[in-house]
Amino acid sequence: MSKSAAKDFANPAEDRAGRRIDPDVLSVLRSCTADEEGVTLPPTQLDRKLYVRVNEVLTALGGKWNGRRKKHVFDEDPREILAVAQSTGSYMSPKDFxxxxxxxxxxxxxxxxxxxxxxxxxxxxxxxxxxxxxxxxxxxxxxxxxxxxxxxxxxxxxxxxxxxxxxxxxxxxxxxxxxxxxxxxxxxxxxxxxxxxxxxxxxxxxxxxxxxxxxxxxxxxxxxxxxxxxxxxxxxxxxxxxxxxxxxxxxxxxxxxxxxxxxxxxxxxxxxxxxxxxxxxxxxx
CATH class of the missing domain: 3.40.50.150 (Vaccinia Virus protein VP39)
Structure with a gap:
């Protein structure tokens, strides 16, 4: 392998900025509350199209809507990953990695x-x-x-x-x-x-x-x-x-x-x- 080719491989890195969250979706997420088992949406009626986009983000983060509990339920404690999404305005799913x-x-x-x-x-x-x-x-x-x-x-x-x-x-x-x-x-x-x-x-x-x-x-x-x-x-x-x-x-x-x-x-x-x-x-x- 030539020196120039070797240089192309030096210090590999990846962009992990994640997917940007639309401002209106982010506003809803910042109004959500979370506990160790799930994320609860704010107590207001969301427009159907907006809800679909909020649900897309929460699903990508690992949540699944549970009608009985009225929240998106996670296998892992979601408080940290929700806080990251709320503060950065972006998110990643396992497939993004x-x-x-x-x-x-x-x-x-x-x-x-x-x-x-x-x-x-x-x-x-x-x-x-x-x-x-x-x-x-x-x-x-x-x-x-x-x-x-x-x-x-x-x-x-x-x-x-x-x-x-x-x-x-x-x-x-x-x-x-x-x-x-x-x-x-x-x-x-x-x-x-x-x-x-x-x-x-x-x-x-x-x-x-x-x-x-x-x-x-x-x-x-x-x-x-x-x-x-x-x-x-x-x-x-x-x-x-x-x-x-x-x-x-x-x-x-x-x-x-x-x-x-x-x-x-x-x-x-x-x-x-x-x-x-x-x-x-x-x-x-």
Whole structure:
């Protein structure tokens, strides 16, 4: 991969500004009250069209209208997420974060490609509900898997399963090359998947391996980032499988995907280090 291509991958980041809330909808939300189980609308009759738009936001935040309780009921305490929406005038749903759980058949296929062995240390960025961690833990041991997750509800599920987790935006985390394997199904929107894969590769040991499910968009996209990723894949990995639309239907999307792998010993930064060590050894001799 050229220096210019490598530059295109440096310091990956994503815009997480969220969806803006229309002023009239925001006014209603700021008049809502919330307790540990749900959100109650203000005691005024809302225009039907306005109610539909308010309901859209509350549903995206995780609520569901309950006529008996006369409130939008949430699985998790909604007070914090409502307060964020009220103060920022924007909101995000799990789908905005690209959260589409890995279907069981694809998860098993990915884990097979990862060639796991007992005792290996395994990372799953954007771990979701732990579909890949569950299968990896069965091989390497629960104590040897680590998940990264941004959504609070998913973090709670991972904690209930007993997994070690790192909370936050994966792309903002400083890489530490300690993992034998990375297994991942990252967010796809706006080439976010290739940014996640490239960043995740820096968490691998020099002899480690990454296996990921991504969108196929990098294979035909004309951007510099997509070209740089194609160069990276050519030098350090390969496409393992093309997955037809419909495989993720149970998770709420019909997007086509691919499965790919990267071998750490062929990554540019590890090759550069190897070349540098060889030069030093020759000079010492």
């Amino acid at each position: 690209g959260f589409f759980p890995t279907p069981p058949d694809l998860a098993r296929q990915l884990i097979e490609f990862a060639d796991l062995e007992p005792g290996m240390l395994v990372l799953e960025p954007s771990a979701g509900h732990g579909a890949l961690l569950d299968l990896a833990a069965a091989v390497v041991g629960r104590e040897n898997v680590v998940g990264v997750e941004l959504l609070e509800a998913n973090l709670k599920k991972l904690a209930e399963k007993g997994y070690a987790t790192m909370a936050g935006d994966f792309l903002s985390m400083e890489p530490e090359p300690i993992f034998d394997r990375v297994v991942m199904n990252p967010p796809f929107s706006g080439l976010a998947d290739i940014a996640h894969v490239q960043h995740a590769a820096r968490f691998l040991k020099p002899d480690g391996k990454l296996v990921a499910i991504t969108s196929p968009s990098f294979t035909y996209h004309s951007s510099k980032k997509a070209q740089a990723f194609r160069d990276l894949l050519d030098s350090a990995g390969e496409l393992l499988a093309e997955i037809e639309a419909g495989a993720f239907k149970s998770s709420g999307t019909d997007v086509r995907t691919v499965m790919l792998t990267l071998d750490a010993d062929r990554l540019p930064w590890n090759l550069d280090e190897t070349d540098s060590q060889s030069s030093s050894e020759r000079m010492a001799a």
